[in-house]
Each structure stands twice: as structure tokens, then as C-alpha cells.
Amino acid sequence: MSSDRKASTAVPTSRRRQSMFVAAFGTIVEWYDFSIFFYVSASLANTFFNGDDGSLLLTLALGTAGFIFRPLGAMVFGHLGDRIGRKSSLIVSASLMAVALLGIAVMPGFDTIGIWGGVGVLVLRCLAGFAVGAEYTGIMVYLVESARDGRRGLAASWAAANSEVGSLLAVGGGYLMARYLSPEDLDAWGWRVLFLVGALLAAAMVPLRRLMDETDTFTEVKDTAENTERSPLITVLRSHPRAVLVAFLVSSVGSAAYFLNITNVPTYLETTASIDSSTSLWLGTVAAGVAIVITPFAGVASDRFGRRPVFILLGIVILATTIPAYMLLGGGAGSTALLGGALLAVxxxxxxxxxxxxxxxxxxAVGRFSGMAIGYNTATVLFGGLSPFVATWLMNVTGSPYAPAWYAVAIILLAGIPMLMLFRDRAQVPLDEINSGVRSG
Incomplete structure (x- = not known):
């Protein structure tokens, strides 16, 4: 590490920690946004599609549409993040998220403007997907580049933990609405309050992110010839295709596990186990709380023992518990469903x-934001946003309540095995060496 970089990181320690805290807060809003849509999907179906046959599947398809726009947002914001800075990209992203969430909150329903309400939600959902195309990846890049060597796993786990906080706020808010409002009030205005809360959280991020400091990594490479002569995205695709593929494979496993084994569980309980909305959302709230507690320990373990061994252990646990956990969910009883949810979430x-x-x-360093955004968001579209829709469709076609479990296992095997073969474990490699490509790890 150069003396200049040592000086730059030694002086603003308190400001750097503040910046990391603000950055990590953004994942709360992103995952609140995308989780709340699926948690209140039944109410959205009744509001915008009159609760007709197939309306729930259509609503889930709208939710999926937002994910389809994430790769486009990833290309745009990934380029901006590598060219003008991580901070500026995250400010623009937060502004667009606030607009999309507020728009959905005030969108008139089917009774007022007919199908155009659903069309409006589709457009705003696509805007939200575009806005968060590099949100989570940008935050992970920021935290990794801001952390001390040997603590990157713990620091970046803030992003994952806060994503669980966002999901917890979403499922907890959904539970409170379902618990204390009648189904008619929930459909009429309750779900709108939840989206309004998300809009306010996103709007609050804009002034907060203006207080962030840019990372030293970006400051060091922004004026280099490699970063200015051509697009960072083109650079990373030509020079580091293996890294992009690994990002895609790691994120494929994570997306399938997260969206099928956490986000989709309340809807699954309602449709398959005939558990009422408030109970299913309460079970989801408890499972999300357990997941938040586990997250930093996983980050610390990966710092101490390496990323690969922890990945292998977690992969084995996911494969071993997914099908039995879905059987517990299908049992219908509160205690067994809670155990099943915890087995999936942890x-x-x-x-x-x-x-x-x-x-x-x-x-x-060059192209990190762009390459990671493309790999992560492509996987999120295919195996994240599409998963609740595909899982529901598979259950309808096969008649099996365990179709989501088999689907999750298939994705995890097909993506996880090649990922472990290609993955470079760099937990113990200094960031300066990773940035310059000194060691492949």
C-alpha cells in the first residue's frame, strides 16, 4: 500500500465509518421495496386486476418485470459507478427508487381507471428495477473497498444483514397491516401505506448519501488510462470474463435460495398450507429476524476460514434442508412451519x-462495479425475480406443493458446482493486490 493511500485512509476514519454506515443503509430500502411487492401481492391483485382468476399470477409477473430491467440499470449505473464514482451513482439510484415507490403508492386501482392502473404499476416497477440495477452491488463494492484487510467479510455482511432488515420491515409491516386491518381495508389502502413508507426511506437516502466520501480505490484509478480510454464494462468483459461468470454463478445460488426460501415463504404458506395472512407474515418475520442474527457470523467466519470453505458448508446445508423444510411448511401447524422457515432462511x-x-x-479495481453489477443482476433476474412466478407456475402445472423446493435444489446444484470450481478465494489477499491483479488467489 502506498504512503499516500495510508495517509488518506488514516485521517478520515470516523468519516469513513459514517460513509460505510450510510452505504449499508441503502440495502434496507432496496430489499424492502422488492420484498413488500411480493408480501402484499394478493392485495395488489385485488386492487389492480379486480381479483379475477389468474390475477395473482399476473401480479407476480409484474413483480418479475422489475427484475428484468435490473441488467439495463446495471449497465448504466455500473458504467457511472466506475467512471464518475460509487457515491454519485448511488445518489441517482436512490432518487429514482423514491419516485417509483411513491408512484405505486398513489396509483389508482381497477375500479377507478381500469387496467391502466396495472399498466402504471408495470411502468413504475420497471423504473424501480432500473434504479436498483446497481444498488446492492454498488453498496457491496463500496463496503469492500472501504474495509480493512482481513475484515472485508464482516464489513460487506452489513449489506446482506441490512437486506434482511429491509425484508424484515417489509414482512413485519405486512403482518401488522394484515393483523389489525380488515381484508377490505388492506386492499383499499393498507398496502399503500407500506409503499409510502418505502418512498420516504428512499428519499431519506438522497441527502444522507451526499455525506459519503468516495472510496480510495476509485480515487486512485479514476484518471488512469485503463479507466478513461474505453467503457469500464467493455474492459471487464474482455479482461475478466471469469470473474463476471463467477459473480453470476454465486448470485444464482444466492438469488434462488433467497427468493424461494425467504421472500416467497409467506405466499407459499397462504396458498399451500392454508395459513391466514397475518400468521404467515408473522412466521416470515421471525424467520427474517433469525437470518439477521446469523448474517454477521457468516461474514466473520469467511474472514477467518476463507470464503470457499464457508460456501461449501452453506451449500451442503441448503441442499440438505430445502426439501425437508418445505415439508414442514406444508404441515400447516405454526411451530412446524416456523421451524421450516428458519431452516430455509438461515x-x-x-x-x-x-x-x-x-x-x-x-x-x-477497474470495472469492478460494472462487472459485478452485470453478473449479479443477470442472475437476480433469472433466478430471483422469476423464482416466485416460476414456483407458482410449477405448482399449478405439476400439482406438487414441493415443486419450489425441487426447483431451488436444481438451480443450486447446476450453479453451485461450477462456481466452486471457478471461484478464487481472496479472503486473505490485500485489497491493493486484488485491485492491481498482482495475485489471482
Whole structure:
């Protein structure tokens, strides 16, 4: 590490910690946004599609549409993040998220403007997907580049932990609305309050992010010839295709585990186990709380023992528990469903925690934001946003309540095995060496 860099990181220690805290807070809003849509999908179906046959599947498809726009946002914001800075990209992203969430909160329903309400939600959902195209990845990059060597796993796990906080706020808010409002009031205005809360959280991020300091890594490479002569995205795709592929594979496992084994559980309980909304959302709240507690321990373990061993352990646990956990969910009883939810949530959250540092470490400084954003968001579209829709469709087609479990296992095997073969464990490699490509790890 150069003396200049040592000086730059030694002086603003308190400001750097403040910046890391503000950055990590952004994942709360992102995951609140995308989780709340699925948690109140039944109310959205009644509001915008009149609760007709197939309306729930159509609503889930709208939720999926937002994910489809994430790669486009990843290309745009990834380029901006590598060219003009991590901080500026995250400020613009937060502003667009606030607009999208507020727009959905005030969108008139089917009774007022017919199908155009659903069309409006589709457009705003796509805007939200575009806005967060590099949100989570940008935050992970920022935390990894701001952390001390040997603590990157713990620091980046903040992003994963806060994503669980966002999901917890979403499922907890949904539970409170379902618990204390009648189904008619929940459909009429209750769900709108939840989206309004998300809009306020996103708006609050804009002034907070203006207080952030840019990372030293970006400051050092922003004016280099490699970063200015051509697009950072083109640079990373040409120079580091393996890193992009690893980012995609790691995120494929994480997305399938997260969206099928955490986000989709309340909806699964309502439709399959005939558990009422308030009970299913309460079970989801408890499971999310357990996942939050587990997340930093997974980050610390990956710092101490390496990313690969922890990935292997978590992968085995996910494969071993997914099908039995879904059987427990299908039992219908509160205690068994709670155990099933915890068995699904804990390893899924642990995988996300390790991935938060492991994926950025696959890239050198130039193109890190772009390459990670593309790999992560492509996987999120295919195996994240599409998963609740595909799982519901598979259950309808096969008639099996365990179709989501088999689908999750298939994705985890197909993506996890090649990922472990290609993955470079760089937990013990100094960031300066990773940035310059001195060691492949």
C-alpha cells in the first residue's frame, strides 16, 4: 500500500465509518421495496386486476418485470459507478427508487381507471428495477473497498444483514397491516401505506448519501488510462470474463435460495398450507429476524476460514434442508412451519453474507462495479425475480406443493458446482493486490 493511500485512509476514519454506515443503509430500502411487492401481492391483485382468476399470477409477473430491467440499470449505473464514482451513482439510484415507490403508492386501482392502473404499476416497477440495477452491488463494492484487510467479510455482511432488515420491515409491516386491518381495508389502502413508507426511506437516502466520501480505490484509478480510454464494462468483459461468470454463478445460488426460501415463504404458506395472512407474515418475520442474527457470523467466519470453505458448508446445508423444510411448511401447524422457515432462511442468509465480499474480490479495481453489477443482476433476474412466478407456475402445472423446493435444489446444484470450481478465494489477499491483479488467489 502506498504512503499516500495510508495517509488518506488514516485521517478520515470516523468519516469513513459514517460513509460505510450510510452505504449499508441503502440495502434496507432496496430489499424492502422488492420484498413488500411480493408480501402484499394478493392485495395488489385485488386492487389492480379486480381479483379475477389468474390475477395473482399476473401480479407476480409484474413483480418479475422489475427484475428484468435490473441488467439495463446495471449497465448504466455500473458504467457511472466506475467512471464518475460509487457515491454519485448511488445518489441517482436512490432518487429514482423514491419516485417509483411513491408512484405505486398513489396509483389508482381497477375500479377507478381500469387496467391502466396495472399498466402504471408495470411502468413504475420497471423504473424501480432500473434504479436498483446497481444498488446492492454498488453498496457491496463500496463496503469492500472501504474495509480493512482481513475484515472485508464482516464489513460487506452489513449489506446482506441490512437486506434482511429491509425484508424484515417489509414482512413485519405486512403482518401488522394484515393483523389489525380488515381484508377490505388492506386492499383499499393498507398496502399503500407500506409503499409510502418505502418512498420516504428512499428519499431519506438522497441527502444522507451526499455525506459519503468516495472510496480510495476509485480515487486512485479514476484518471488512469485503463479507466478513461474505453467503457469500464467493455474492459471487464474482455479482461475478466471469469470473474463476471463467477459473480453470476454465486448470485444464482444466492438469488434462488433467497427468493424461494425467504421472500416467497409467506405466499407459499397462504396458498399451500392454508395459513391466514397475518400468521404467515408473522412466521416470515421471525424467520427474517433469525437470518439477521446469523448474517454477521457468516461474514466473520469467511474472514477467518476463507470464503470457499464457508460456501461449501452453506451449500451442503441448503441442499440438505430445502426439501425437508418445505415439508414442514406444508404441515400447516405454526411451530412446524416456523421451524421450516428458519431452516430455509438461515443458510440462505449466510450465503448472501459471504457473497457480499467474495464477489467484489473477484475483480480488479477497474470495472469492478460494472462487472459485478452485470453478473449479479443477470442472475437476480433469472433466478430471483422469476423464482416466485416460476414456483407458482410449477405448482399449478405439476400439482406438487414441493415443486419450489425441487426447483431451488436444481438451480443450486447446476450453479453451485461450477462456481466452486471457478471461484478464487481472496479472503486473505490485500485489497491493493486484488485491485492491481498482482495475485489471482
Amino acid at each position: 443458510p440462505a442468509a449466510g450465503w448472501s453474507a459471504v457473497a457480499a465480499s467474495a464477489v467484489p474480490e473477484q475483480f480488479t
